[in-house]
Amino acid sequence: MLDPRRLCIHQVTLSLRLSTPEFVAALVRNRVPATALWRDKTREHGVAATAKLVADGGIALSGYCFGGLITSPDAGEAARARDEVRRALDEAAELGAPCLVFVAGGVDPRDKDIAAARSRALDGIAELLPHARSVGVKLALEPLHPMICASRSVLSTVGLANDWCDRLAADDIVGIAVDTYAVWWDPDVDREIARAGRRICSFHVSDWLPDTQDLRLDRGMMGDGVIDLPHLRRGVEAAGYDGYVEIEIFSQRNWWQRDADEVIAVIRDRVQGDV
Amino acid sequence: MLDPRRLCIHQVTLSLRLSTPEFVAALVRNRVPATALWRDKTREHGVAATAKLVADGGIALSGYCFGGLITSPDAGEAARARDEVRRALDEAAELGAPCLVFVAGGVDPRDKDIAAARSRALDGIAELLPHARSVGVKLALEPLHPMICASRSVLSTVGLANDWCDRLAADDIVGIAVDTYAVWWDPDVDREIARAGRRICSFHVSDWLPDTQDLRLDRGMMGDGVIDLPHLRRGVEAAGYDGYVEIEIFSQRNWWQRDADEVIAVIRDRVQGDV
Numbered sequence: 001m002l003d004p005r006r007l008c009i010h011q012v013t014l015s016l017r018l019s020t021p022e023f024v025a026a027l028v029r030n031r032v033p034a035t036a037l038w039r040d041k042t043r044e045h046g047v048a049a050t051a052k053l054v055a056d057g058g059i060a061l062s063g064y065c066f067g068g069l070i071t072s073p074d075a076g077e078a079a080r081a082r083d084e085v086r087r088a089l090d091e092a093a094e095l096g097a098p099c100l101v102f103v104a105g106g107v108d109p110r111d112k113d114i115a116a117a118r119s120r121a122l123d124g125i126a127e128l129l130p131h132a133r134s135v136g137v138k139l140a141l142e143p144l145h146p147m148i149c150a151s152r153s154v155l156s157t158v159g160l161a162n163d164w165c166d167r168l169a170a171d172d173i174v175g176i177a178v179d180t181y182a183v184w185w186d187p188d189v190d191r192e193i194a195r196a197g198r199r200i201c202s203f204h205v206s207d208w209l210p211d212t213q214d215l216r217l218d219r220g221m222m223g224d225g226v227i228d229l230p231h232l233r234r235g236v237e238a239a240g241y242d243g244y245v246e247i248e249i250f251s252q253r254n255w256w257q258r259d260a261d262e263v264i265a266v267i268r269d270r271v272q273g274d275v
Numbered sequence: 276m277l278d279p280r281r282l283c284i285h286q287v288t289l290s291l292r293l294s295t296p297e298f299v300a301a302l303v304r305n306r307v308p309a310t311a312l313w314r315d316k317t318r319e320h321g322v323a324a325t326a327k328l329v330a331d332g333g334i335a336l337s338g339y340c341f342g343g344l345i346t347s348p349d350a351g352e353a354a355r356a357r358d359e360v361r362r363a364l365d366e367a368a369e370l371g372a373p374c375l376v377f378v379a380g381g382v383d384p385r386d387k388d389i390a391a392a393r394s395r396a397l398d399g400i401a402e403l404l405p406h407a408r409s410v411g412v413k414l415a416l417e418p419l420h421p422m423i424c425a426s427r428s429v430l431s432t433v434g435l436a437n438d439w440c441d442r443l444a445a446d447d448i449v450g451i452a453v454d455t456y457a458v459w460w461d462p463d464v465d466r467e468i469a470r471a472g473r474r475i476c477s478f479h480v481s482d483w484l485p486d487t488q489d490l491r492l493d494r495g496m497m498g499d500g501v502i503d504l505p506h507l508r509r510g511v512e513a514a515g516y517d518g519y520v521e522i523e524i525f526s527q528r529n530w531w532q533r534d535a536d537e538v539i540a541v542i543r544d545r546v547q548g549d550v
Contacts, residue, residue: 107501109485114459114503147422147490149460150483150501160462184389185424187435208425210384212490215422226382226425228389 002271008034008062008244010204011041014263015256020045024053026260030268034060034244036202037095039067039088051095062244063099063140063177063202064092070124071105071117071154081105082124086131093135099201100132101177102139104155106148117154122164125174132173140202141165142177145185147215158183158192165199175201178236179248181208181219184227190235198240204248205229217252222270245271277546283309283337283519285479286316289538290531295320299328301535305543309335309519311477312370314342314363326370337519338374338415338452338477339367345399346380346392346429356380357399361406368410374476375407376452377414379430381423392429397439400449407448415477416440417452420460422490433458433467440474450476453511454523456483456494459502465510473515479523480504492527497545520546 009032011023018026020041027035035054042050042064054061067088070081085100092100104121107114125139132139141161144153155161161176168174176199183189193200207225212218222229233245247267249255255263284307286298293301295316302310310329317325317339329336342363345356360375367375379396382389400414407414416436419428430436436451443449451474458464468475482500487493497504508520522542524530530538 106485109501112501112503114501118462145422146420146460147487150485150487154460156460157462163462185421185429185431187393187432187438210381210425212422212425215487215490226384226387226389228387 001273002245005033006243006245007032007271008036008246009264009267010036010065010246010248011038012065013247013249013255014260015258016041018260020050021053023260024057024059026264027059028057030261030264032059032264034062036063036065036101036246036248037061037097038065039091042091042095047091047094054095061095061097062246063101064088064095064097066101066103068103069105069152071108071121073108073111073116073120078120078124082127085128089128089132089135089137092137097137099138099140099175101202102141103144104141104153106151107154114149114154118160121154122167125164126168129168129170129173138173138175138201140175140177142179142202143182144179145182157186157188158196159188162192162195162199171199175199177202177204178232179204180227180229180232181206184208184232189232193235193239196239200236200239200241201243202246203233203236203241203243204246206247206249214252217250219249219251221249221255221266222247223273276548277520280308281518281520282307282546283311283521284539284542285311285340285521285523286313287340288522288524288530289535290533291316293535295325296328298535299332299334301539302334303332305536305539307334307539309337311338311340311376311521311523312336312372313340314366317366317370322366322369329370336370336372337521338376339363339370339372341376341378341417343378344380344427346383346396348383348386348391348395353395353399357402360403364403364407364410364412367412372412374413374415374450376477377416378419379416379428381426382429389424389429393435396429397442400439401443404443404445404448413448413450413476415450415452417454417477418457419454420457432461432463433471434463437467437470437474446474450474452477452479454479455502455504455507456481459483459507464507468510468514471514475511475514475516476518477521478508478511478516478518479521481522481524489527492525494524494526496524496530496541497522498548
């Protein structure tokens with residue numbers, strides 16, 4: 001059973017048809033202590049206004065989703081993408097979010113060179129560190145599932161995130177976001193979570209549905225899939241993580257279709273179990 | 276450019292609406308030297324009749340697709356699944372196929388235990404070795420993409436296939452099938468292909484489309500995606516592989532809708548390039 005003070009529900013878990021004020025009101029009404037805000041929605045409502053909303057509601061922030069996509073082989077494009085990450089870091093600081101969830105970027109059809117894309121991502125992160133430090137917001141490197149390697153993230157495993165952190169040698173300002181959905185299949189995940197240790201600064205939870213129908217938007221509610229979630233939670237906690245358990249479910253065909261109060265009630269019910 | 280004698284087109288690459296005689300006729304008509312037969316289609320036409328067809332057509336077989344799915348947590352189900360693999364091995368022998376492409380099986384919602392599923396897969400393979408040896412057909416362990424880990428295969432990386440081969444210590448009768456589509460994203464793939472060396476007994480080629488829309492049936496034609504195919508081919512060849520380059524494209528929305536002669540012509544054109 002999860003300590004209810006550690007429950008965090010990401011904005012993207014509830015239907016994005018909700019405005020940010022409607023979303024925050026749903027959290028307050030249901031006594032959800034924390035969230036991670038979604039950048040598009042935050043900018044739509046305004047960063048300062050959103051900061052005030054969550055502060056007034058007494059909602060804590062686990063992080064800000066997301067910044068990144070810096071792997072372009074075109075130097076100008078990549079520089080503009082890094083500037084966009086700097087703006088996202090500024091917004092996270094203004095919101096009071098401790099980290100920016102960082103999504104590396106994919107493989108460009110123009111060069112089809114995944115090794116080069118990984119190299120550009122790592123170099124690009126190194127360039128972003130001074131700005132992250134100056135605003136006091138950690139970059140939470142999030143390995144994403146290999147099925148979105150081409151489109152979203154060449155950072156595909158916790159092992160590679162550890163390798164990058166070793167190279168960056170900046171554990172004060174770079175961490176790792178472990179997402180159960182992205183990493184559960186990895187034969188090395190237990191070892192690499194242990195190796196990550198206190199680098200783990202964010203823990204995202206959802207389940208893998210046996211009949212998954214979409215590469216991004218068909219995540220499952222905890223308990224509806226095949227991931228041994230208690231095992232992964234024990235792993236990150238043994239590594240030293242004691243922060244929020246962050247429910248992040250992209251679900252176009254199911255949960256996004258439902259009422260916010262209902263979704264939150266189901267989440268509360270499921271985290272009573274050992275997830 | 277590929278030596279045309281090394282070209283192999285898997286049966287599943289052409290529309291499965293073609294009967295096996297129609298499929299073999301298309302290969303003969305287009306002077307394709309080799310194929311890997313698809314088990315359902317072979318059984319539909321009859322194993323002996325199919326063996327005669329390919330022999331009469333002068334078509335070589337690179338392998339037989341597929342057998343496996345032995346990870347059930349129910350002992351009776353798992354035993355029946357292993358018996359089914361033995362039948363598939365017998366059929367491969369009758370056809371004259373040198374290997375059976377082996378797909379491990381997924382994670383059962385009944386136990387949600389991927390480590391146990393992997394352990395059962397490895398133990399099950401060990402039980403199959405005497406039969407494979409007795410009929411002289413190699414088990415070609417095929418790592419499949421992590422996105423089908425739950426439904427089809429807990430063998431998710433070339434590294435894990437190497438670990439299993441180390442444990443089995445049976446390189447005479449167990450090999451590894453490397454599929455570009457399944458492994459291209461893996462940060463360790465170059466190292467693990469080198470480690471596999473002459474264990475590599477099968478090499479399947481297709482491309483990853485940037486706008487992939489399905490977890491299984493939306494593979495791309497070589498050149499239409501983001502995989503550096505020449506790089507992977509050089510890797511397996513440096514490891515010692517000199518067998519067929521096997522075109523295996525599951526493509527419900529595109530290539531399966533097209534005429535067999537057209538698909539073969541496009542493949543011939545693409546392999547003129549450096550894939």
